[in-house]
Amino acid sequence: MAGNSDPLSPRAKLAVTAGKAVAAASRAAGRGSGSVIGGRVALKLDPDLLGRLAQNLDVVLVSATNGKTTTTRLIAEALRAAGPVVSNALGANMPAGITSALAGGSESKFGVIEVDEKYLAGVARDTSPKCIALLNLSRDQLDRAAETRMLAENWREGLAGSKAVVVANCDDPLVVWAASSSPNVVWVAAGQMWKDDAWSCPSCGGVMQRPGDDWFCGECGFRRPTPTWALSGDHVLDPHGSAWPIHLQLPGRANKANAASSAAVAAVFGVPPQVALERMYQVQAVAGRYDVVQFQNRDLRLLLAKNPAGWLETFSLIDPPPTPVILSVNARGADGTDTSWLWDVDYTRLTGHPIFVIGDRKLDLAVRLEVANQHFQVCENLDQAVQQAPPGRIEVIANYTAFQDLRRRVGN
Known part of the structure; x- marks a missing residue:
């Protein structure tokens, strides 16, 4: 792979140019943003393009069943305090859409990327992320999505030994099991309202015990890890025990949880919670949601x-x-x-x-x-x-x- 100072290879440049041209034609024909078709064309011309585009960026990957797009947006706002950000803000979250987004961010310092759950392991392999945020896993698209434990296993195997800092929700047993293969995990107590996909232990299949907000498997001892960050009412508690107020224009407890995870991600890059949370207030709506x-x-x-x-x-x-x-x-x-x-x-x-x-x-x-x-x-x-x-x-x-x-x- 080219060194940091090298520009893109001629082939990669051709792939980017062709992808942008196809995307522009698609937009002109009224067929949406064109990001997916543009990315597909670019990857056909240079299958390694995603990795090449990511090599000069500090990459954050965000994956979950719910809240990916919003959390990606909140993290992007927070990291803009530390430098320019490129992001797939419109939610095209498979490799073609991600490639398209990164192709438009040549001057950026950070890449904040939402990734479809099924593609996380592959995109992590291609982009060498500095940080991966894992929020939740629950049933979705029953006709084609893998059963949730299979997705968790896919994450667990794909992230094993990853150099990334994994910021993971310690209240979701499936996420904890998936993240536990990683050597460097930051646990966030972000909560879990929907529990119907996590009544059996992902590790051994035993019945999960759920006293209060805690959880553990009575059979194999798999249990909720101790968080270093936590959502507490309208505040984020940082690893030092300081409480930082969450001011969002986005409604609901789920978005406070997204903000807590986003603050933990921002801290990995040296952006303090106060600065990160203040910047998140800018977000009013996300791709039309909450408008x-x-x-x-x-x-x-x-x-x-x-x-x-x-x-x-x-x-x-x-x-x-x-x-x-x-x-x-x-x-x-x-x-x-x-x-x-x-x-x-x-x-x-x-x-x-x-x-x-x-x-x-x-x-x-x-x-x-x-x-x-x-x-x-x-x-x-x-x-x-x-x-x-x-x-x-x-x-x-x-x-x-x-x-x-x-x-x-x-x-x-």
Whole structure:
């Protein structure tokens, strides 16, 4: 591999140029950002391009089932205190999208990269990260994602012996098991609201004991490690026991947890918690998530929830009843085509809210709400749901492609 002072090889430069040209053509044709197709073309021309682009950067990788995009954004803001950052801020998180993002950051010091869970081991191998943040693992896209323990095993094997500092959530047993193969781990007590994927020990299969916030396996002794960073209410506790206030424009406990992990990552690069947390306040919305938009003279808050753990966190931050709620679920390729996960979501938490159901799989969702004894109306589209909703701000919760549909409709 070229030394630090060497520019990219002619082949790598050609790959970058070709990738950018294809991406620009894709954008001009109205087919999205073009980052994925551009990255694919670039990697075809130079299969080692990702590693070459990463070699002059201090790289942070962020992986999880939920919260990757937001945490990547928070870390990027924090590290800008120490130098220019390149990041795949729009969430194209497989190798082609990551390559595209890094190709646009030749002057940067840091690369802050969100990585799809299935690709983490390979991207870590290619980019030699200084730090890897592991937030959580839960069921997602049941038709094609590996079962959660298999993903954890993939992480564990892929990260074994890694030189990176691994910043990991000590409240998620699957994450702890995955991170435990790494020689240098910083444990963060970030919490775990959704526990239904971690009742059996990932190490031996025994039953997990969960007294209070603690957890351990009664059979093999695998247990929660002692954290050096912790989320405590509205504060982050650092390794010295100092409490730093979290001021975010993003709502909910999950985002405070993301901020705690982000502060621990920033500290690896010498950015103090106070500076890191102050910079995180700049983040108002992440790729449209949490945005409040005007539509048909109404305020709509757009919330993304892709799987049972994400829906549970989202229910905890919506305004209380009788705030109207619109739910939209699709089951296209990017969502996963299996909607059986709807039965894992506790929809009784919506009791008292007028509910309006839209999306490709609105009838699947309607059956689920019927069983949960919820009052709801099935609507043809967003326009009809908004017209029928009682006064006040409307909370709109959607899974992945349904969320993209919504953003297009409201012009966000």
